[in-house]
Amino acid sequence: MEQERKALLTVQDLGIDFGGLTAVNSLNLTVYDKEIAGLIGPNGAGKTTVFNMLTKVYEPTRGTILFDGQDTANQSVVDMSRAGIARTFQNIRLFSKLSVLDNVKAGFHNREAYSPASAVLRLPVFRKKEAVIEEEALKLLSIFSLSEEKDTLASNLPYGAQRRLEIARALATKPKLLLLDEPAAGMNPQETEELMDMIRSVRDRFAIAILLIEHDMKLVMGICERITVLNYGMMLAEGTPEEIRSNPDVIKAYLGE
Amino acid sequence: MKKKNPFGRILERDQGRRALSFILITALYLIMEAMMRSGNLSSLFQSLLVPVCCYIVAAIGLNLNVGVSGELNLGQAGFMSVGAFTAVCVSGYLSASVPSGILRLVLAILAGILSAALFGIIIGIPVLKLQGDYLAIVTLAFGQIIKSLITNMYLGFDENGIQFSFVENKTSLAPGGKMLLNGPMGATGTEKISNFTAGFILIVLSLLVVYNLIYSRSGRAIQACRDNRIAAESIGINITSTKLLAFTVSSSLAGAAGALYGLNYSTLVPAKFDFNTSILILVYVVLGGLGNMTGTMAATIILVLLPELLRSMQDYRMLIYAIVLILIMILTNNDTVRTNMTRVKNRIFAKKEGRA
Numbered sequence: 001m002e003q004e005r006k007a008l009l010t011v012q013d014l015g016i017d018f019g020g021l022t023a024v025n026s027l028n029l030t031v032y033d034k035e036i037a038g039l040i041g042p043n044g045a046g047k048t049t050v051f052n053m054l055t056k057v058y059e060p061t062r063g064t065i066l067f068d069g070q071d072t073a074n075q076s077v078v079d080m081s082r083a084g085i086a087r088t089f090q091n092i093r094l095f096s097k098l099s100v101l102d103n104v105k106a107g108f109h110n111r112e113a114y115s116p117a118s119a120v121l122r123l124p125v126f127r128k129k130e131a132v133i134e135e136e137a138l139k140l141l142s143i144f145s146l147s148e149e150k151d152t153l154a155s156n157l158p159y160g161a162q163r164r165l166e167i168a169r170a171l172a173t174k175p176k177l178l179l180l181d182e183p184a185a186g187m188n189p190q191e192t193e194e195l196m197d198m199i200r201s202v203r204d205r206f207a208i209a210i211l212l213i214e215h216d217m218k219l220v221m222g223i224c225e226r227i228t229v230l231n232y233g234m235m236l237a238e239g240t241p242e243e244i245r246s247n248p249d250v251i252k253a254y255l256g257e
Numbered sequence: 258m259k260k261k262n263p264f265g266r267i268l269e270r271d272q273g274r275r276a277l278s279f280i281l282i283t284a285l286y287l288i289m290e291a292m293m294r295s296g297n298l299s300s301l302f303q304s305l306l307v308p309v310c311c312y313i314v315a316a317i318g319l320n321l322n323v324g325v326s327g328e329l330n331l332g333q334a335g336f337m338s339v340g341a342f343t344a345v346c347v348s349g350y351l352s353a354s355v356p357s358g359i360l361r362l363v364l365a366i367l368a369g370i371l372s373a374a375l376f377g378i379i380i381g382i383p384v385l386k387l388q389g390d391y392l393a394i395v396t397l398a399f400g401q402i403i404k405s406l407i408t409n410m411y412l413g414f415d416e417n418g419i420q421f422s423f424v425e426n427k428t429s430l431a432p433g434g435k436m437l438l439n440g441p442m443g444a445t446g447t448e449k450i451s452n453f454t455a456g457f458i459l460i461v462l463s464l465l466v467v468y469n470l471i472y473s474r475s476g477r478a479i480q481a482c483r484d485n486r487i488a489a490e491s492i493g494i495n496i497t498s499t500k501l502l503a504f505t506v507s508s509s510l511a512g513a514a515g516a517l518y519g520l521n522y523s524t525l526v527p528a529k530f531d532f533n534t535s536i537l538i539l540v541y542v543v544l545g546g547l548g549n550m551t552g553t554m555a556a557t558i559i560l561v562l563l564p565e566l567l568r569s570m571q572d573y574r575m576l577i578y579a580i581v582l583i584l585i586m587i588l589t590n591n592d593t594v595r596t597n598m599t600r601v602k603n604r605i606f607a608k609k610e611g612r613a
Contacts, residue, residue: 016397025264055491058489073473076493077491078490078493078495079492081490081491081492084492086491086492087491088489089487089491093485093487093488093491094484094485095480095481095484095485095487095489096484096485097480097483097484098477098480098481098484102477105474105477106477106478106481106489106492106494107492108474109474109477109478109492109493109494110493112474113474114474114508116470116473116474116475116502119470119473119474119475120465120466120469120470120473122469123467126473129474130473133474136339169488169492170491170492172492173492173493191264
């Protein structure tokens with residue numbers, strides 16, 4: 001059944017070297033439309049490096065990344081955002097001195113664009129676009145229960161709310177694929193539970209694919225439809241949560257022999 | 258009861274603070290005009306009005322670059338210099354063909370803005386691709402280079418056209434010709450067409466430009482790049498062009514300020530716009546508060562006037578100036594003072610809202 005779904009992201013034989021060090025090698029990864037996929041592996045396995053290659057923070061040394069049918073070779077970070085990949089960061093990266101609302105509004109940068117000149121002259125196009133941005137941004141904030149904090153500075157938000165704001169900002173770019181880098185880091189079991197519901201509802205409401213890196217196995221096994229396991233920069237296994245759970249190689253990588 | 262905001266929703270945030278800067282500067286202008294008309298203003302004070310306006314405009318521009326965009330610029334005086342000498346030359350060249358002083362002033366200021374913006378773009382494109390303090394280093398050098406360049410420029414015109422020479426004066430003008438730039442002597446014989454009202458209008462316009470830019474898509478992008486480059490790029494913001502926008506607007510405002518300044522004196526030497534001037538403008542910005550335009554204006558007014566008002570103290574003048582600087586630094590960075598200031602502000606604004 002999964003084979004019938006449209007592949008949104010196809011990564012073939014992906015690899016990157018930093019000097020003499022091969023951080024990731026011959027990785028194959030497919031993310032289908034509207035699915036929740038997981039990328040797991042022990043510390044230092046190269047998971048975040050994969051995210052950085054997918055968003056072109058790093059240009060891969062080998063292999064191809066096909067996104068939405070397009071080869072992404074030599075595309076910039078900005079190009080990837082325009083193409084429809086949005087991400088969050090392992091160590092939260094918000095615009096700390098902007099308000100919560102402005103953080104989300106910043107995400108509309110390319111979606112509702114107008115020139116600086118029309119902003120300075122306050123032309124009708126400015127008013128029209130800003131009205132749309134305001135409305136959509138408030139909608140996003142209410143989805144992530146941040147409406148009441150809209151005028152708070154992002155740096156003054158509690159940790160959990162900062163994580164939610166980062167996801168809201170990423171969604172403001174209207175992505176087709178959302179990359180979540182350890183969304184449950186630092187959350188207690190109850191917050192993680194809420195996060196799982198939230199990720200599912202984001203996928204359903206925005207009809208997007210989600211690829212997430214996570215150490216919390218309960219979360220990964222609970223919401224991911226397919227999981228890819230990385231170890232020492234190499235792909236160790238790929239399959240459904242059940243297959244991964246019973247895979248002897250994965251157990252060995254995590255628990256040792 | 259509540260009136261519909263005529264500016265749309267985006268202007269609601271910080272509206273009070275922004276309105277305050279316009280109200281304060283208009284009030285100051287009206288008071289000064291009234292005092293000038295009734296003859297209650299000393300000639301020293303009168304002579305300072307236009308320079309204060311110029312420094313305010315340059316400082317507002319610099320605050321956009323340093324406070325909002327977070328890039329250090331140590332050459333704002335260099336951009337003022339470019340604007341000033343361009344404006345003086347344009348005004349001198351047009352003196353016969355455009356007799357109206359106001360029109361010539363407008364044209365000269367526009368020329369000053371354009372030339373300063375051009376230099377801003379030329380410097381900004383390569384430098385703003387880099388991360389770190391490179392802009393500070395390059396603008397510092399730019400300020401020095403511009404000073405040396407203009408010190409060595411000879412430019413004149415007569416009925417046969419424009420003559421230009423570098424390092425040595427090789428121009429030989431026909432009778433009736435006019436020198437626009439005279440090497441180290443700078444521009445001489447400039448017709449003074451700047452006035453206080455033009456300065457006030459320029460301040461209001463630069464406030465409008467800067468505020469409208471900050472509270473817009475571009476302003477959010479500029480601040481996003483300042484707060485977190487990586488995240489800004491990840492949501493599709495082009496960092497170089499965003500920072501370039503802030504830097505170019507900042508340089509253009511310095512160009513406008515320089516143009517107004519240059520046309521306020523009959524003689525203008527290139528050495529006027531040296532490194533010290535750049536640092537002074539930076540001091541106005543830092544003491545006024547990064548990103549705080551009202552504070553910048555207040556700091557500029559106080560710090561330009563202070564040395565002049567203290568002239569009677571003679572030797573102690575700079576000592577008192579330094580003490581005032583230190584006091585402002587301590588007070589604006591003191592938590593207790595800040596909390597009390599916020600409390601006072603909140604009370605004022607709460608009252609206003611209560612009445613309305």
